[in-house]
Amino acid sequence: MATKKTSSSHPAADAPKDPTKRDFLAMASGAVAVAGAAGAAWPLLDSLRPAADVLALSTTEVDLSKIPVGQSLTVMWRGKPVFVKHRTEEEIAAAKDVNISQLPDPETDDVRVKKPEWLVTVGVCTHLGCVPTGQGMTDNKGEFNGWFCPCHGSAYDTSGRIRKGPAPKNLVVPPYAFLNDTTIKIG
Ligand code: FES
Incomplete structure (x- = not known):
């Protein structure tokens, strides 16, 4: 069944409230920064890969x-x-x-x-x-x-x-x- 999603136009309201998610985002940003510094494309591409649940919804x-x-x-x-x-x-x-x-x-x-x-x-x-x-x-x-x-x-x-x-x-x-x-x- 479809689930109803609501969102707020206020950017702060969309920020993850779960501290572990915040940590993950911070780590992900860090990984991108390191990738850029090292000139390695793989970590950046890997972080852009769609999540499994997004892929599931595409079919x-x-x-x-x-x-x-x-x-x-x-x-x-x-x-x-x-x-x-x-x-x-x-x-x-x-x-x-x-x-x-x-x-x-x-x-x-x-x-x-x-x-x-x-x-x-x-x-x-x-x-x-x-x-x-x-x-x-x-x-x-x-x-x-x-x-x-x-x-x-x-x-x-x-x-x-x-x-x-x-x-x-x-x-x-x-x-x-x-x-x-x-x-x-x-x-
Ligand atoms: S007739 Fe279907 S939206 Fe107008």
Whole structure:
């Protein structure tokens, strides 16, 4: 689950309060200074390496076996919701049965999925960034049975394409790969 982070604009409020962290920062600064004096690049580069928890957040693995046909899961990836939808045969057929020349952002369904039954999109409306409804079984899915953004009335279809309303672009398909038949890695 995502955790909410708050921050203060006051620099002092962001300073580590844990004395061991302060000591670590002081040591790290010292290490950089020594590295500079000695002309050795390794300690500096090592101190710039992302922490393990930061690397972990840059990708998200999803167990698809937990998502029944017709249902959708929301996972977090780089601070954004990602919709992972297990589409029904009807939803796949509806996504394919579209004259794309009439779409605001023309894309075939084929280029938006790696396997027809799985649609993976960033769950952020491309108008002004609201999170559309449609993930829950009883949610309003809008006129095209995909997702609906209640902020200003954008309607997306079962391929996550914008069909009506002010949003200019389709829901974004993030980079992802199948690790096996039932697992994807986003990012
Ligand atoms: S933010 Fe979605 S329609 Fe405006």
